[in-house]
Amino acid sequence: MKKILFTILAAVTFLFAGATSIQADDTDNYLRVGMEAAYAPFNWTQETNKNGAVPIEGSSQFANGYDVHVAQKIADKLGKKLIVVKTSWSGLIPALTSGKIDMIVAGMSPTEERRLEIDFSNSYYTSKPILVVKKDNPYADSSTLPEFSEAKITSQQGVYLYDLIDQIPNVSKQTAMADFGQMRQALKSGVIDAYVSERPDGISAEMADSEFQMIELSDGFKVSESDVALAIGLRKDDPIMDQVNSVLEDFSIEQQIALMDEIIALQPIQEESTEKPHFISQVLAIVQNNWKQLLRGTWMTLFISILGTILGTSIGLLIGVYKTAPKSSHKGLLVLQKAFNALINIYIEVFRGTPMIVQSMVIYYGTAQAFGLSIDRTLAAIFIVSINTGAYMSEIVRGGIFSIDKGQFEAATALGMTHGQTMRKIILPQVMRNILPATGNEFVINIKDTSVLNVISVVELYFSGNTVATQTYQYFQTFTVIAIIYFVLTFTVTRILRYIEKRLDTDHYTTGANQMQLEVTTHD
Numbered sequence: 329m330k331k332i333l334f335t336i337l338a339a340v341t342f343l344f345a346g347a348t349s350i351q352a353d354d355t356d357n358y359l360r361v362g363m364e365a366a367y368a369p370f371n372w373t374q375e376t377n378k379n380g381a382v383p384i385e386g387s388s389q390f391a392n393g394y395d396v397h398v399a400q401k402i403a404d405k406l407g408k409k410l411i412v413v414k415t416s417w418s419g420l421i422p423a424l425t426s427g428k429i430d431m432i433v434a435g436m437s438p439t440e441e442r443r444l445e446i447d448f449s450n451s452y453y454t455s456k457p458i459l460v461v462k463k464d465n466p467y468a469d470s471s472t473l474p475e476f477s478e479a480k481i482t483s484q485q486g487v488y489l490y491d492l493i494d495q496i497p498n499v500s501k502q503t504a505m506a507d508f509g510q511m512r513q514a515l516k517s518g519v520i521d522a523y524v525s526e527r528p529d530g531i532s533a534e535m536a537d538s539e540f541q542m543i544e545l546s547d548g549f550k551v552s553e554s555d556v557a558l559a560i561g562l563r564k565d566d567p568i569m570d571q572v573n574s575v576l577e578d579f580s581i582e583q584q585i586a587l588m589d590e591i592i593a594l595q596p597i598q599e600e601s602t603e604k605p606h607f608i609s610q611v612l613a614i615v616q617n618n619w620k621q622l623l624r625g626t627w628m629t630l631f632i633s634i635l636g637t638i639l640g641t642s643i644g645l646l647i648g649v650y651k652t653a654p655k656s657s658h659k660g661l662l663v664l665q666k667a668f669n670a671l672i673n674i675y676i677e678v679f680r681g682t683p684m685i686v687q688s689m690v691i692y693y694g695t696a697q698a699f700g701l702s703i704d705r706t707l708a709a710i711f712i713v714s715i716n717t718g719a720y721m722s723e724i725v726r727g728g729i730f731s732i733d734k735g736q737f738e739a740a741t742a743l744g745m746t747h748g749q750t751m752r753k754i755i756l757p758q759v760m761r762n763i764l765p766a767t768g769n770e771f772v773i774n775i776k777d778t779s780v781l782n783v784i785s786v787v788e789l790y791f792s793g794n795t796v797a798t799q800t801y802q803y804f805q806t807f808t809v810i811a812i813i814y815f816v817l818t819f820t821v822t823r824i825l826r827y828i829e830k831r832l833d834t835d836h837y838t839t840g841a842n843q844m845q846l847e848v849t850t851h852d
Contacts, residue, residue, distance in 0.1 A: 359408040361399045362415045362429035365391040366798040367508060368595040369528050369588065370435040373414070373795045375620065379594050382410045386705065387787055389621065394528070394591045395433040398452050398579070402431075402560070405575045406568065416791070417486060417507060419783040421445055422689060424561055426696035428785070431572075432561030435526070437488050438554050447564055450576045451557035453584050455526040457492055459543045460515065460533050467521055472547040473497070476522065482511060483524040488555040492524055495549055509794050513803030515540070524549075531592055536801040596799050610805045618796045625792025626813055632709050632781070632788065633774040639710070640717020640774075641767055647672055647718070648725025648759075649751050672722075679719035685780035688712050692784040709786045713778070717770055724766045728759040761832045768825035772818045789813060 363371045365384060371393035374381055380397060381390035391412035403410035413429045420436070423429045424446055435455075438448035459476070461467050467479055477498040483489040485504035493501045502520055505511050511523040516539065525533075530542030560576075562569055605613070615622070651672065656662045679687065692708045695701040703711070732755050740750040779790035793810035797803045 357409055358411050359399070359403040359406060359431070360385065360411055360413050360429045361395075361403075362413045362420050362423050362432045363391065363393075363395050363434035364417055364420075364507070365393075365412060365414045366795045367393075367435060367529070368532050368798065369394055369592045371395045371412075371433075372595060372799060373621070374596055382412055384412045384414050384787075386785070387414070387624070389624075393595070394453065394588055395435060397587060397591065398560075399431075399433045401579065402433075402572055402575050405571055413785055414787055414791075415785045416782045417484070419689070419693075419785065421561070422693035422697075423785065424563060426693040427563075427700075427702065428693065428696060430562075430568075431566075434561075435558050436561055438557065438559040438561075439488055440554070442561070446561045447566065447569060448559035448561055449569065449572045451559055452576050452579065453558045453588065454581070455528075455556045455558055456544075457489060457524055457549045457551060457556070458527050458530045459522045459545070460512075460525050460530055461522045461541050461543060462515060462539050463541045464539070465521060465541075468541055468543075470543060471545055473545060473549070479521040480519075481522045481524065482514070482520050484508060484511065488551075489524040489526070492549045492551065507794070507798070509798040509803060512537075512540075512801060513797070513807075516803065528588060528592060532595060533801070535592070535595075540801075607805065610802055611808055614796065614800060614802060614806055614809055618800075621792050621796060622789070622809065622813065625787060625789040626817070628706075628787060629775060629778045629789040630817060632706070632713055632778050632786070633771065635710050636713025636717055637767070637771045637774050639714035640770070641721050643714065643718030644721025644723075644725045645756070647676075647722035648729055649748075649756070651722070651726055652729045652751075653747050675715075676719045676722055679716050680723075683780075684712065684716050684777050685783055687716060688781055688784050705785050708784060709778070709781045712781070713774055716777075717774060720770060721763075721767070724763050724770075725759060728763040729755060731762060732758055761829075764825060764829055764832070768822060771821050771825070775817050775821065776814060 365371050365373045371391055373384065374390050374392055377383070377390050379392060380400065381392035382396055382400065383389075384391050391414065396410075396412065399412075400410050413423065415423050415429070417434070420429075420432050420434060421442065424432055432446075433452075435453075436442070436448075437455075442448070459467075459470075459481070461470075467476055470476055473496045476496045478500055479496070480500045480502050481493050481496065482502035482505055483493060485506055490504045493499055505514065505523075508523075508525065508529060511520070511525075512533065514520045515523055516537075522543075527542070527544070530544075533540040534542055560572055562572065651669065656665050688709075691712055692703060692705065695703065729751075736754055737750060740754055745753075778786075778788045781788055782791035782794075789810060793806055797806040800806060
């Protein structure tokens with residue numbers, strides 16, 4: 329078992345050491361800008377630095393789009409190198425307020441609610457709300473809001489566009505979705521009739537998929553200037569605000585429109601074939617064209633889940649052994665033992681009783697805001713998965729220890745063995761075999777749960793797949809590939825652990841007896 333663990337750790341360490349990525353460690357020379365890099369034409373991800381793309385931190389990929397070119401103007405003004413920190417929409421403001429990024433340039437509107445948390449620059453683009461439907465949709469010929477009565481409509485969570493839906497009379501307002509990728513997939517599959525978006529996104533949708541149609545309403549939504557004006561988010565009282573606004577003052581509306589038109593023509597859109605390709609052909613094309621991006625995401629998911637499971641199991645073993653230790657006869661030590669037990673119980677209950685996505689936000693962004701502690705996102709991800717796994721494994725280990733026949737404890741005590749010796753030489757070898765299936769389950773869960781780590785800018789498999797989907801507009805095909813990759817990972821892990829179980833089965837029923845016999849021989 330030790331050889332297997334050491335082999336896994338060595339392999340993971342080798343892969344991690346060999347991984348190449350761009351890191352901006354010198355904060356004085358880099359301008360870190362947060363964006364999703366998955367919302368064309370404002371921002372997207374690509375494989376090269378073609379057409380003015382800039383590096384994505386922690387990745388070998390690049391970001392491009394209207395937001396990137398605006399951010400480049402500001403970086404030039406500040407005399408810094410621009411680097412993009414790829415972050416999910418919900419993580420942008422926490423990333424800014426915690427100091428993980430220097431500014432947000434992501435098509436964000438300066439609403440009053442957001443102004444309570446951060447400051448905004450002058451506008452760098454004025455948006456116009458539109459509706460996106462399918463061409464064969466009953467609402468495709470609509471041009472006024474009342475014509476969308478009873479239609480199932482949604483928009484992105486946390487943006488002003490979702491609130492605009494209430495202006496449609498008798499509308500069937502659907503639950504807000506996490507990003508535009510989910511909305512496009514929902515529209516294509518018929519789950520919704522339309523979604524509210526902005527004009528650049530509508531143009532991109534039409535260019536990328538002939539089934540989509542943008543509707544510019546003749547009698548449209550009533551919006552405020554703060555809603556349609558997109559601005560750059562900065563921390564409260566940030567001294568660079570004046571420099572940012574000076575750049576935007578020289579960026580006229582005509583220049584904004586011209587840049588947007590130029591960017592729309594540059595965005596990566598997969599050309600549609602004259603013949604309708606088969607589903608399998610589309611899936612194979614996605615793999616062929618995006619295998620590097622998907623492989624990087626798969627590697628990050630596997631790396632975090634392997635290391636998190638190993639460290640978490642180690643934490644669980646330590647806690648399990650400690651919680652089964654006999655009570656101290658010394659009053660002072662007994663008080664300390666009870667206090668430490670109480671802390672352990674709090675740790676277990678908190679991390680078993682809260683979602684990993686919430687733990688990620690609190691640990692990664694909360695520690696930076698509260699204590700000024702900046703943690704590398706990959707290390708933070710490993711730490712989060714490890715302590716989460718440790719909370720579950722501690723109870724699994726404790727149950728495994730209690731499942732061992734009490735006679736073995738009594739025999740070890742009669743031989744004069746300490747609690748530590750009993751655990752190390754007799755109990756734990758049996759416990760490790762008994763908890764192996766549960767450990768495998770935790771490993772499989774960790775592989776899947778890494779998908780929530782995109783909120784702290786970890787580009788794992790799901791985040792990589794979602795980026796590909798937003799670029800290709802082939803959501804069902806892309807997520808079919810992602811599902812297959814997840815299945816291959818979990819199935820492989822399960823088979824390996826089953827093999828280890830069979831190898832250990834031959835010793836399972838004799839380990840305790842052999843250890844006891846060895847101790848008897850030694851004492852004799």
